[in-house]
Amino acid sequence: xxxxxxxxxxxxxxxxxxxxxxxxxxxxxxxxxxxxxxxxxxxxxxxxxxxxxxxxxxxxxxxxxxxxxxxxxxxxxxxxxxxxxxxxxxxxxxxxxxxxxxxxxxxxxxxxxxxxxxxxxxxxxxxxxxxxxxxxxxxxxxxxxxxxxxxxxxxxxxxxxxxxxxxxxxxxxxxxxxxxxxxxxxxxxxxxxxxxxxxxxxxxxxxxxxxxxxxxxxxxxxxxxxxxxxxxxxxxxxxxxxxxxxxxxxxxxxxxxxxxxxxxxxxxxxxxxxxxxxxxxxxxxxxxxxxxxxxxxxxxxxxxxxxxxxxxxxxxxxxxxxxxxxxxxxxxxxxxxxxxxxxxxxxxxxxxxxxxxxxxxxxxxxxxxxxxxxxxxxx
Numbered sequence: 011x012x013x014x015x016x017x018x019x020x021x022x023x024x025x026x027x028x029x030x031x032x033x034x035x036x037x038x039x040x041x042x043x044x045x046x047x048x049x050x051x052x053x054x055x056x057x058x059x060x061x062x063x064x065x066x067x068x069x070x071x072x073x074x075x076x077x078x079x080x081x082x083x084x085x086x087x088x089x090x091x092x093x094x095x096x097x098x099x100x101x102x103x104x105x106x107x108x109x110x111x112x113x114x115x116x117x118x119x120x121x122x123x124x125x126x127x128x129x130x131x132x133x134x135x136x137x138x139x140x141x142x143x144x145x146x147x148x149x150x151x152x153x154x155x156x157x158x159x160x161x162x163x164x165x166x167x168x169x170x171x172x173x174x175x176x177x178x179x180x181x182x183x184x185x186x187x188x189x190x191x192x193x194x195x196x197x198x199x200x201x202x203x204x205x206x207x208x209x210x211x212x213x214x215x216x217x218x219x220x221x222x223x224x225x226x227x228x229x230x231x232x233x234x235x236x237x238x239x240x241x242x243x244x245x246x247x248x249x250x251x252x253x254x255x256x257x258x259x260x261x262x263x264x265x266x267x268x269x270x271x272x273x274x275x276x277x278x279x280x281x282x283x284x285x286x287x288x289x290x291x292x293x294x295x296x297x298x299x300x301x302x303x304x305x306x307x308x309x310x311x312x313x314x315x316x317x318x319x320x321x322x323x324x325x326x327x328x329x330x331x332x333x334x335x336x337x338x339x340x341x342x343x344x345x346x347x348x349x350x351x352x353x354x355x356x357x358x359x360x361x362x363x364x365x366x367x368x369x370x371x372x373x374x375x376x377x378x379x380x381x382x383x384x385x386x387x388x389x
Contacts, residue, residue: 071144223360295321
C-alpha cells in the first residue's frame with residue numbers, strides 16, 4: 011500500500027468516528043466555549059466536515075434532513091444542491107426499507123449499524139451512527155473502492171494467518187515429540203511451550219474470524235435460517251461441559267427456554283460461535299460449584315439470550331472496555347486458570363452486528379455479570 015493510499019485510509023477511517031464525536035459533543039462545545047479556548051468554533055467544525063472525503067447526512071428525530079455535504083450530493087447523484095433538502099423528509103431520497111430500519115435501530119439501541127444503499131448506477135457502503143436527542147449521522151462511501159480495499163485487507167490477513175499457521179503446527183508437533191521424552195524440569199517447560207503454542211493458534215483463528223466479520227456488513231437480503239436457541243445451547247454446552255464438571259459448574263436453563271416463540275433468524279454457525287464465547291466467558295468467571303443461568307425470551311422482534319454468572323461482577327472499566335479487542339478483565343477476578351485471547355467478546359459483538367443484532371453487558375441486581383445477546387427473531 012503506497013503512502014498516499016495509507017494516508018487516505020487513515021483519514022477515511024477517522025472521519026466516521028469524528029462525525030459521531032461531533033454529534034455527541036456539540037451541545038457541550040456550546041456550553042464550554044467561554045471556558046475552554048481549545049474547543050474550535052462550530053463554524054470551523056462545520057467547514058471541516060464539509061471537506062470530509064466521505065459523504066454524510068444528518069437526520070433529526072423526525073427523520074428530516076438536517077444537512078449533507080457536497081460529497082453526499084455527488085454520491086447520491088442529486089441534480090440540485092443539497093441545501094434545498096434541508097428540512098425535507100429523509101424518505102425523499104428514496105432510502106431502502108432496510109436502511110430506514112437501521113436508522114431507527116441505531117436511534118433506539120444507541121449502537122452503530124452498517125449496511126448498503128442501492129442506487130441506480132452503484133451501491134454505497136453506509137454506516138449509521140446514533141447521536142443525542144434522536145439525531146443520526148449516515149456516513150456514505152462509494153462501494154467499489156471500499157470493496158477493493160476490504161478485499162486487499164482480508165487477503166493480507168489471510169496470507170499472514172496462513173504463514174503463521176504453518177510454523178505453529180510444526181512447532182506443536184515438535185512440542186508433542188519433546189513431551190514424550192522430557193521429564194522433571196524439562197517436562198514443565200515443554201508443557202508451558204505447548205500451552206503457549208495452543209494459545210497462539212487460537213489467537214490466529216480469532217483474528218481471522220474478526221477480519222471476516224468486520225468485512226461483512228448487515229443486510230436483510232442475506233438468507234438466514236430459523237434456529238432454536240435452546241437446542242443450540244445444548245450443543246454448545248456439550249463442548250464446555252468437561253471443563254465445567256471439573257469445577258462443579260452447571261448450566262441452568264430457565265423454564266421459558268422451551269418456548270418455541272423465541273426462535274432466531276440467524277446464521278447457525280455464527281450463532282453457535284457467539285453462544286460458545288458467551289458461555290466460555292461465564293465459565294471463566296464462575297466460582298466452583300456454581301451455576302451459569304441462561305434465559306431465552308422473545309422481545310418484540312428480538313430473540314434474546316441472557317447469560318448470567320455468579321462471579322464478582324463487572325467493574326466500571328470492564329463495562330466500558332469489555333467488548334474492545336484484546337481487553338482482559340482483572341485476572342484476580344477470574345475463577346478459572348485458563349486465559350483467553352481477549353477477542354472472545356469482541357467476536358460476539360461483531361457477530362451480533364453482522365446479523366443485525368446487538369450485545370450488551372451489565373451487573374445483575376443479585377450479583378454476577380449479565381450479558382444479553384439480541385438477534386432477529388424468526389417470523
